Amino acid sequence: MKIIIINGPNLNLLGKREPDIYGNQSFEDYFELLKKKFTAHQIDCYQTNHEGSIIDKLQEVDNQYDAVILNPAAYTHTSIAIADCIRAMAVPVVEVHISDISKRENFRQNSYITGTVAHSIMGYGLNTYAMAVEWLIKNRNNS
Numbered sequence: 001m002k003i004i005i006i007n008g009p010n011l012n013l014l015g016k017r018e019p020d021i022y023g024n025q026s027f028e029d030y031f032e033l034l035k036k037k038f039t040a041h042q043i044d045c046y047q048t049n050h051e052g053s054i055i056d057k058l059q060e061v062d063n064q065y066d067a068v069i070l071n072p073a074a075y076t077h078t079s080i081a082i083a084d085c086i087r088a089m090a091v092p093v094v095e096v097h098i099s100d101i102s103k104r105e106n107f108r109q110n111s112y113i114t115g116t117v118a119h120s121i122m123g124y125g126l127n128t129y130a131m132a133v134e135w136l137i138k139n140r141n142n143s
Contacts, residue, residue, distance in 0.1 A: 001137060004065045005031075005129060006057055007047040008073035014098075014126075030126045038133055051075050055085045058093075066140070068093045069132045076101065076111045086116040092139075094132040097122035 007027065015026035027047070035043050044065075046057050054072065061068060070093050072082055086093050095113045100123030114120050119139070121131050 001041045001066045001140060002064075003041060003043050003067050003069060003133060003136060004057075004061050005043065005045040005069045005071070006054060006061075007045065007071045008051075008054055008075050009049040011071060011073055012047050012049070025126060027126070030129070034129055034133070037130060038137075041133070041137070043133065051079055051081065054079075054082055058082070058085045058089065062089045062091055065091060067091055067136045069096055069129060069136070070094070070113070070117070071096045071098070071129075072113055076113050078112070080112055083112040083116045086113065092118035092136065094118060094136060095120040095122075096128045096132050098125055098128055099123060 011027055015024055015029070031045055048054060048057070054075065058068065058070075068089070068091060072079060072095070075082055076095075076097070093116070095111070095117045101111065103123070111120075119132075119135055121128050121135065124131060
């Protein structure tokens, strides 16, 4: 299976930003472990701090990958444009969040993304990404 992870704003700061919420490990270090765990699959990643770049990447990878794992970060709560883009995609998208947004500040509890994706997983730290890969593998013909 060919999967791309698309990470939104400030996820390049993992390991430094609010370690009590997001942990001490950088995404780069975690990503290497993730690739080793799923060696039978191609897993790529892309990170940007810009909303339009997320949309451009989603449009670019549609039909080039079997699936997308998307952590839109703060754009989860604000981006109708990303939600609209996902609605137009042919491949399944799994929304992930390191923290459980339903237990965060009120403004973080709303997701414009959740209703547009094949599945959402949140609140399991960086392991959320591995859980998303496992879900995609298990549901590859059903999503």
